[in-house]
Amino acid sequence: MAAKTAPPGPASAAPLSKEEILRYSRHLIMPEVGMEGQLKLKQARVLLIGTGGLGAPLGLYLAAAGVGHLGLVDFDVVDFTNLQRQVTFGTADVGRRKVEAARERLSNLNPAIDITVHETMLTSANALELFRDYDIIVDGTDNFPTRYLVNDACVLSGKINVYGSIFRFEGQATVFGYPGGPCYRCLYPEPPPPGLVPSCAEGGVLGVLPGIVGSIQAMETIKLILGSGESLVGRLLLFDALRMRFRELKLRKNPDCPVCGEHPTVTELIDYQEFCGIRGQEAAPTVSVPEITPKELKARLDRGGDLFILDVREPHEYQICNLQGYLIPLGDLPRRASELDSSREIVAHCRSGKRSADAVDFLRKAGFRKIWNLKGGILAWSDEVDPKVPKY
């Protein structure tokens, strides 16, 4: 479906200043934008949910393009692992509130726009209120509960939802919530239950990928504001970065959709943690197994104890740092458990202690008795015993 109508907004606008005319001159000389389009951008109110990987190019390009009112929602703090892809932030921003660091960067890029920061987690209690002041909502989040929340709040409040998501080398983008068009629930009525793919398989993301997908979202947002071109409404764009291939699939409005269908059953915001099957699980402990602390392990090794160190991480993680343990990735353990001597004392470790707890549990069930989990994994070892071991 081609969507050519701009969302309704105030028709009249203050004219551009001399500085703005110079700043936006490469837009103004294009007939597709021109003065009229640039004033539409200046009048537009866009809310970015998330200032992370997708939010970085979104914020930068929308600010640079002169979108007059940008809202930023995030509750997170910049850390070192963000810098590989969240290009809004610099090294000096580590430890700062993301919304504050982003506001500073975007204001510096374009002092002519208004930026409102909402330092909060988006919830069912605040979403509709937050969305009220904006024309377009851009979903740059990283989890299913927030995605369903953004979708439902957009449908209930009649806002357009510019959608993008990524996984390792693959991205998806489209526009939901356009009048007459499909919503996220038309595409996926329900989220995956916790514990099943797709989200649990090998994580990680190539830093450029959110740059590309977020840029596509920025382009769609600008086109919707201008009312020009053909938007992604009714099309799901798939991007495979490894093969450098774009494909597109047809998206249809589902008449049975629980939120935007003919007989909706979702008429107000719900508990999205529960909907995604997460409630209660966050607090649930992982398997309970015998543990040893890094300091205890160090003391025993220093005393010359005969301990076998089992590293259950992946080979590429072993290359980052290791405790010179014997490497059997958790996934290979059932097949390779026979390589271990159950008469020896074994300490299993991983990065944080979760996977190795699974390994200890598995091996105990297989008859191993003298086995402990290194509490907190190699991260805790770095904190408590040997700071030369890098954390990742």
Place this chain on the structure above:
Amino acid sequence: MPVRVIIPTPLRPFAGKRDHVEVAAQTVGEALASLISQHGELRRHLYQDDGRLRSFVNVYVNDEDIRYLQKESTPLREGDTVSIVPSIAGGSTEIPVSGRTCALPQFALRENRQDCLFYRER
């Protein structure tokens, strides 16, 4: 009919890291059955226990959603492309972790439940 089934990134660990397979099938259901016969681990990622396709996995023939065709009975023609398109939620904060944990029946769905949806190992 020889057709191509495209396997999305999140499911490739369960399909021998293949990004597609060629199968002979008359319908979408047959194509998926043939895929599962080659890569048995995919079954529980594609189907519920009652044999229905999971609701967060969509299947397309070329660019059409089979929910709006004849679902798994949708006939295939030579050269058609069947795409499996699961929902993905990432936007920013995934970190590397073993995918094989979840592939293991003895670990998946029980011990690792809480790990998998938003695996943040810290």
